[in-house]
Amino acid sequence: MVAGGTLATFLVAGAASLFMAWAIGAGSSGSTPFAPAVGANAISVMRAGFIVGLLGLAGAVLQGANVTEAVGRELILNVTLSPTAAVVALITAAVLVAIGVFAGYPIATAFTVTGAVVGVGLALGGDPAWAKYQEIVALWVAVPFAGGGIAYGTARTLRDERVPESIAVPLLAGVVGAILANVRFVVLGPPGEAASLTGVAATALPDFSSLLVYVGATLAAATLVAVVLWWDLRGNPEAGQRHFLLALGGLVAFSAGGSQVGLALGPLLPLLDPFEIPLVAVLLGGGLGLLLGSWTGAPRMIKALSQDYSALGPRRSIAALIPSFAIAQTAVFFGIPVSFNEIIVSAIIGSGFAAGGSGVSGAKMGYTVLAWIGSLVLAFTLGYGVFTAVDVLLA
Incomplete structure (x- = not known):
């Protein structure tokens, strides 16, 4: 017996968590990281789905703790989610994400999970975590402007004939190396x-100033990555760009696993406390769910993102993935649930506008934004309403 429900209910909560992990793997973490690379014809759809699943699993195990803790313990105060509440939250969010996967529209996973968890938490009698909500909303609002703006500026720079690609691309690689050196x-x-x-x-x-060591190590990593890519570009510029693009996709896929696994496991986390299960084992289970979703359901969404939003070339794909990696790691560091669909779509659109808006679907953009907002409101409403109804029936 576990607090708040029977063992059967707890097992249902675990199954709901795995279903959520599958839905995220098929939709957000499984489709978005390599969509720009697929759009640039650097990798096939099926191969992208296979690779992103493995990298997402690695990211879930190595970086998934922060967001998992935040979703499970920091969205609602003064109450612990019961097995019934976890089941309602996870199934509500997973169904909405799955609908988006099969309809071909990228539902913002973080919006649905956050809305559902807050909804059931308030219905359970918890108090709003206003400080955490401010952090979350600030990042969600900043993502389109930061990601889209950086992608736009990067794409414009790469398109500028006055800026040699043999210099610009290695410098961008150096920025990625600097970020990677500070990833935990x-x-x-x-x-x-x-x-x-x-x-x-x-x-x-220890004998040197910490600030000096941090700066020196960051510059060393940036220089090493930039020099390696510069050398690669010398032999075959097109192949070098493709290698960089695939490396960026891999880093974003890894980051997606570290961020998105928390959306599937967070609501389940308080229920695991009596069993003293190591967090790494829980993260591994969630990562396997992401892996299965990526392998079975991601190709459909990869196609939607790589072809329907903007006709991407290698330059614009690189421009889209660099801010996506930076924003994803920022979210992981601060333990903030964030939607990879929002990150990638904003960056893709920003890089697309660098070419005068060529290939950017205005209708698709509008429907996607409405889907994001609607999924948050609907998840919150359903989470609150369904749990209230179930609680009355079980009373």
Whole structure:
């Protein structure tokens, strides 16, 4: 017996969590990372779905703790989600995401999960976590402007004939290397904690100023990545661009796993406390759910994102993926649930407008924004209403 319900109800909550992981893998984390690369003909749809599943699994295990904790414990105060509440929240969000997958519209997964969890939490008698909501809303609102704006500026720079690609692309790779040097991984930190390459360097060199070590390690990583890509571009510029594009897609796929697994596992987390199951084991289970979703359902959404929103070439794809990686890692660092559909679609649109809006579907953009807003409101309403009804029936 677990608090708040029977073992059977708890098992249903676990099944609902796996279903949610599948839906996320098929939709958000499984489709968005490689969509720009597929749009640029750098990789096939089926191969992208296969690779993104493996990288998403790795990201879930190595970076999934922060967002999982936030979704499970920080969206509602003074109450712990019961098995029934977790089931209602997860099924509500998963059904909405699955509808988006089969309809070909990328529903914002973070919107649906957050709305559903807050809805059932308030119905359960919890208090709003206003401080956390401010962080979440601030990031959600900033994503289209930051991601789209950076993608637009990057794409414009790459299209400028006065800026040699042999210089611009390696410099952009250097920016990615600098970010990567400061990304935290579980394998680099002590037990139960994560650490970055710069953090490891600072620990290994205690006699030097921490700031100096951080800056030096960041610059070293940026320089190394930039030089490697510059060398690759010398032999075959087109192949070098493709390699960079695929590497970016891989980094975004990894980041998606680290962020999105928390949306599937977060509501389940309070129910696991009595069993003392290691978090890494829970993350592995969620990552396998993402993997299965990516392999079975992602190709449809990859096609939708890579072809329906904007006709992407290698330059605009690179411009879209760089801010996507940066925003994703920011969300993982602060433990904020964020929609990868919102991140990638905003970046794709921004890079598309750099070419005068060529290939950008205005109708598709409008329907997508309405779907995002509608999914948040609908998930909250259904979560609150369905749980209230179920609670009355079980009383």
